[in-house]
Amino acid sequence: MNYILTAEGISKTFDDKTIFSGLDIHLPEGKTVALLGPSGIGKTTLMNILSGVMLPDRGKVTLCGEDITGKPGHISYMQQKDLLLPYYTVLHNVALPLIIKGVKKKEAMERARQYFDFFGLQGYENKYPSELSGGMRQRAALLRTYIQSDKVVLLDEPFGALDAVTRAKMQKWYLEISKELGLSTVIITHDTDEALILADKVYVMGEGLRVIDIENKPDDFELTEEFIRLKKEIVSLL
Template sequence: MEKMLLKIENIYYDYKENNDLLPVLAEINISVKRGEFICIIGPSGCGKSTLFNILVGLEKPDKGRIFLKGEDITGTRGHIAYMPQRDLLFPWRTVMENVLLGVEIKKENLQKAYQEAEKLIPLFGLKGFENHYPDQLSGGMRQRAALLRTVLTHNDILALDEPFGALDALTRTTMQEWILSIQEKLDKTILFITHDIEEAILLADRIIILNGRPGRITDKLKIDLQPPRCRTDKVFVDYREKLLERLSAEDDFNKNTETSRRE
């Protein structure tokens, strides 16, 4: 049996405010193989971003454990690279200064990181823009700079929280194709949050559906499509309909459950 790179085991998390507890996540179990591209989809408020915060050590679960290469990393930082929804580039730093920020914070060898960044800059479509500032870049270029900063942390797993959500449709399509090529060239494992069903089918080896309050994994779907994937392909359309049906069914169940509780 293939050894898992990452195991998320029975995670529970409650949001605490004063003396009140709001259940956010329950019974979250995910196993990830090296080199997989996994998309997590679900409606707003189901705990997707909270799950990532727990995964990268920004929050600690109330119950459950996270294992990376067999090591318990629950509640600790620095093991999984994280890129939030916004690029968070500092406007007063150049592209090169921004991509080296993580290395500076970790107090690693800056000269070595600079040399590595120089080699990766063309691959990330930023050649000639090293000394530009964020407000001089397009939306797609800002996201590529933020992703390069994430890659330079040298973690095996990248956790990307809706990285293309704020981009226009044309740029988003270009970025979707680009990130697949980057994953293959850099041999990374990617966990990717999205609201976009088609984006998930285009990118993922597996799709995990998170739904409800508290958020639970309600379904997992393996995408058996060879690249390049086409949105108009019959099998692609079938996957889309299947996911829409499963998400709608869960949404109706959640609404009925909430109504029953009120009654």
Template sequence: MSVRIEGLTVGYGRSAVLQGVDLTIDDGEIVVVAGPSGCGKSTLLRAVAGLLPITSGRVLVDGEPVRGPSRERALVFQDDGLLPWRTALRNVELPLALRGVSKVERRALARSWLDRVGLAAFEKYLPRELSGGMRQRVQLARTLAQAPKLVLMDEPFGALDAQTRAAMQGLVVEVLRETGTTTIFVTHDVDEAVLLGDRAVVLGAGEVDVEREAILAAVMG
């Protein structure tokens, strides 16, 4: 799934969070959007997801304008968003159940993805019985079980310790490349940008920071 952002502005006048952002992402590409807190990274993701009104410009996904949320676009947050009363397996199953997927099929898919993220032995555990990294793996399984064509990740590892974060970064890169899923990954961490992305885009004060982006591109080599 390709993404084309043309002259994207969100907000008005001096209160605009994004101003005239242009960005093209190819099918299957992992693009990291880096920049300091408050520069508009999360706003960009939500605009692509169809969750925010656009003041001017447009977002095209596979050539079609984004006019609202879609099952083909999945948003992953720092907060895992798991329902505390549902087991890991049933959390992964939930969006499939809401789409009317049969119990047999959704259970098989959920188990397959829990196994893929290394949690096959924890399917009956409740979120409170899992570590932060394990809960994020459940969220990843839940997201990918829906077979989205575009994954939007909003600093999903920001609350994890360094060791768990490194493990999750490796897992995400492996799985996303294996599935060929187009991905926009937001971070303020330069090391994470270098590790995860095919390419990095740097935002500063709501605009693409060309100078910093060139420096980061040179580091990524």
């Protein structure tokens, strides 16, 4: 199997409290893995380590074979809040990663504009974030994350703040676009259903780490008996 992102032997201790030791995460190219666990288990700490914002005590993170431990900027990281800047238009917000990289504003906006159709944001280019619904804001934040790095995206409870109906729609939508774009995704969630719907592999962070592979997901997977079985298994692990 060809892994685009690997974390091996990751250990982290805060104030004599071991968050995790010798943790291994493998993200196959073009796939989605979910980190599932209750609050306070260290999911966000692990995300910080993967994105290079935090150094692990031991272990290393590699992206396409290159050691990126403690080096931010290689992987884009979408936080829980959408963090769209209220004073920029949606187009300007989405183009910001390119502008920061030194691309001229006009060209950056032109390049960002090409993705608006695909992300279902057409017609919203010149709106301000406050004029968008929660789901639309999340799409814009995802597009910005994608423009920042198209290799691997880390999503920290991206749909957590949405209402249940919008969340279900966004999950379906994300499945579709990540398949089409060939995105490799690490997603943090405390929602078992969300992990099972989105991921090809679920890391269950309970007492120790357990890996559950989900292969050959059918359409409407969440309505199958297999889904219920896996859900029961995960709940027993947590």
